Amino acid sequence: MTTDQTVQMVLERYADGVPCEELAAEFREYRRWTGDEPSLLLAEAAASTTGQRFLGGIEPTVTRFHDAFIATDRINSFRDLAALDREDDELVAAFGAERKRHVLLEAARVLADRPEPDDLDALLAWAKTADHYRYDEDPIGSIAGVGPSTFQYLRQLAGVETIRPVAAVVDLIDAVDDDLASSPLDTATALGTIASGEWLAIKSSYTPLEIDRLAWWIGADADDREAISDIHRRGIGSTVARSRATDSGR
Numbered sequence: 598m599t600t601d602q603t604v605q606m607v608l609e610r611y612a613d614g615v616p617c618e619e620l621a622a623e624f625r626e627y628r629r630w631t632g633d634e635p636s637l638l639l640a641e642a643a644a645s646t647t648g649q650r651f652l653g654g655i656e657p658t659v660t661r662f663h664d665a666f667i668a669t670d671r672i673n674s675f676r677d678l679a680a681l682d683r684e685d686d687e688l689v690a691a692f693g694a695e696r697k698r699h700v701l702l703e704a705a706r707v708l709a710d711r712p713e714p715d716d717l718d719a720l721l722a723w724a725k726t727a728d729h730y731r732y733d734e735d736p737i738g739s740i741a742g743v744g745p746s747t748f749q750y751l752r753q754l755a756g757v758e759t760i761r762p763v764a765a766v767v768d769l770i771d772a773v774d775d776d777l778a779s780s781p782l783d784t785a786t787a788l789g790t791i792a793s794g795e796w797l798a799i800k801s802s803y804t805p806l807e808i809d810r811l812a813w814w815i816g817a818d819a820d821d822r823e824a825i826s827d828i829h830r831r832g833i834g835s836t837v838a839r840s841r842a843t844d845s846g847r
């Protein structure tokens with residue numbers, strides 16, 4: 598049996614009953630709770646920088662930001678967001694930690710300065726060309742507070758096919774490594790974890806994003822998975838998330 602066949606069989610055992618493709622498609626097609634509102638996608642990545650969980654951490658932060666800035670039309674672009682003061686009362690109330698506010702505003706400045714006329718196009722253009730192996734040389738990756746996980750998360754939120762070096766992914770890769778007779782899998786570092794996830798994708802029919810989502814599913818409590826799915830179904834602010842994709846029919 599070839600290595601590719603073995604990797605495929607091992608991953609299939611873990612993926613049995615897990616909707617990996619659908620979970621990944623939700624990112625690729627902006628079918629999550631924020632739709633494809635660029636400032637909300639950036640806000641979610643910034644909210645993740647302190648290691649908070651989605652429930653009770655990221656979700657309420659982004660919801661407060663949406664209610665204070667997006668729903669009120671106080672900001673309508675990355676340029677508007679970049680112009681905010683880091684100590685703005687409503688921004689502090691929404692995000693709390695200075696690290697998250699710093700990442701949000703500095704990343705908005707980087708994206709606002711890109712040549713693309715549309716914010717979502719600017720975010721996607723950056724995400725498609727960003728090199729995670731040199732993330733600290735990237736204009737967003739070099740922002741204080743942005744590590745490999747946040748860097749990769751923002752790229753995923755932009756719809757890019759990639760994987761994060763988070764605990765759940767490490768656990769899955771380590772488990773797969775134990776099941777294989779031999780492999781180059783190595784999760785000792787964040788970049789090694791990303792490379793290992795990419796190797797599994799090369800050796801199987803699963804994409805990096807699908808492997809990431811598989812790891813999340815396995816590592817999440819069933820009740821949490823259902824609660825998060827419900828948030829995505831309802832959309833931010835308990836309404837259907839605004840989506841240019843729906844408006845334009847694409």
